[in-house]
Amino acid sequence: MFSLKNKSAVITGGGSGIGKAISKLFAKQGATVHIVELNTDAAQQTLDEIKAEGGLAFAYSGDVTNQQQIVELFAGIGKVDILVNNAGIAHVGNVEKTAEADFERVYNVNVKGAYNCFYAAIPLMKNSGGGVIVSMASIASSVGIADRFAYSMSKGAIHAMSMSIARDYLHDNIRSNSISPARVHTPFVDGFIAKNYAGQEEEMFDKLSKSQPIGRMGKPDEIAALALYLCSEEAGFITGSDYAIDGGFIRLNN
Template identity: 30%
Template sequence: MTTRLQGRTAVVVGGGQTPGAAMGNGRAAALTYARAGARVLVVDRDEKSAEETVLLVREIGGTATAHRADITIEEDCAALAQTALEIFGQIDVLHNNVGIVASGRTEDLSSANWRRGFEVNLTGMWMTCKYVLPHMRARGRGAIVNISSMAGLLAGGETIAYTTSKSAVHAMTRSLALEYAPHGVRVNAVAPGMMDTPMGVDSVARSTGARRDDVAAQRASLVPMGHQGTGQDVADAALFLASDESAFITGVVLPVDGGFTLKTGTH
């Protein structure tokens, strides 16, 4: 345990985990914030998964409470902010981790899948910010960390809905950072690359019928550093952006990708 977030409250949206062999970004973030001394509200659409994360937090001596919310429902976004305030009295960190991959060529992608990708990846994130920001503005402090993807920095031929929505997350992050900087609120994003997480590896293996080890090896071969990252790598970057160590940093999109985007000249 450290004291980097001692006495603070972190709301981790998407703090549960889908089934997988490795730890996901949201659960890793909840545990990392707790180790740094924060009290954590673990928010997830799957309440059982959120409760499992809470148990893990308590096992390491941290404080956490589970809360069920669907971020595509505006009332749920308002309620999660209110719940955090009722339980902990303050919100110092908002960590937005929810995302889905909407795949398909432009000509084949349904309008429903396009809308769903933006609803989850962008609109839900905007709505959680909408209901937390008034509290942060009133206190004159706060940090928001949006978990995006390196896909938002790259062109994607058959993932147009995903890449476009993640690019929009970057634009929203910068816009919020500029709007709320005078109020002492910082807004940054982390853009993970090839990560060994349930969403990154297990979901691909399930959808393609490939062996998990083969999927992991193929992804690792694309990374200049020679291996995939982990949910902990993302959580460590998020902790830096949430803590006072980054007190003069706002509007940044930080790739955590082992050098992947350097190959494209985009970084």
Template identity: 60%
Template sequence: MLDLTKKIALITGGGSGIGKAVAFLFAKQGAVVYILDMDEAGGNKTAKDIQINGGHAVFFKCDVTRQSEVSNVVNQIYSHFGSIDILVNNAGIAHIGKAHMTCEENFDKVMAVNVKGVYNCLYAVLPLMKIKGGVICNLASVASSVGLADRFAYTTSKAAVVGMTLSVAKDYLQDKIRCNCVSPGRVHTPFVDGYLAKTYPGKEQEMFEKLSKTQPIGRMGQPEEIANLILYLCSDEAAFITGSDYPIDGGFIKLNS
């Protein structure tokens, strides 16, 4: 069950958080993991830790906003193995602010990473997957379903990810390429800790508990829990699933009303 032995998997943003958890889990299940990230220290550490535990992982420093960089890395990987079986578009950034508080520079930055970054990876990988099929999982967010206060650019970008997921699923159905996305609620990642330290110095624990309680289940998700769902969607056991968005949110969308 959920065996990825000899599958070639590309994971963007695999140096920390959800991407790191996905990289570890995929390697544990037998995949050859390629980590694409701008965080050289985090990406290298993830790859080395996987190797120490007997897995296969390689890190590439790659800016997903630059199509030429993405294409170069993808082509290197493909020329070595002759296939790319799985793509997890995890790399993303957040931004806080309503529409009138979001300057053009910040809006463009969020779109460049969260939308164009996904597009760039799809553009590079899909022609290679068309040869013998593959699986893609994109990281969306609960924001794409319900909208989040003070998250205009982020919500917009994640809605676009859901749209891209549906489009790819429909366009490449006959090529044996499946494409789904997951929509996490609030997940405890290094980003959350950094945000709390910067925004609420001295009150980190108090605010952490407050944010945790915004999830009906009473806590934040763990990166490993999101990784478990992504593993299933990318496995052969999920061969009948494509064009779907899966909330994994502690009840946020359906129960937080």
């Protein structure tokens, strides 16, 4: 079950965290993985780990905010059966503490970046008879998260775009879904805590972990497993849905 054999999968931001976990799992399940990543060192490390485990993967230096570059990159890959819109950045601050430059930076990477990948991938999928898209939204697209104004905006847009794609391309055999994680323990989280809560790392990690009713953060591998299911043939009846993977945050945090 959940085989991706003979599938070509493009994963943005595949060099670390959730993107790395997805890249490795998809390769393990037989996909040819194409990692599009701004951080070439991180991409190379993921690539090396995939190859060491017998998988097939390629890495590309790509800036998702640059439409021409992304269109040319996808055209060079040629066959795109699966797209995972994972690349993204965060920002901390309410609306008063979100400068215009910060807002535009988050928009350009998280929203325009996903749009550019939709724009590049869908014609290729149509030409080959269909495909599957999974985009990384967030619980912030469904509930209010304190001091995440720009980030929440961007993830709400991801959710809405994903649903729009699902509707528009039903008859082209293109499925589109989104995943909404709560906090997931990645190197980014460790770096964020170290930067903003120096000397209180352990206390803050425990506090952030317990904000999920289940009592811990998610693991990148858990998000990757859900992405695998949604991109597999076993999920062929699923499109236009958002999947919370949040340790009970949305429904039980009251």
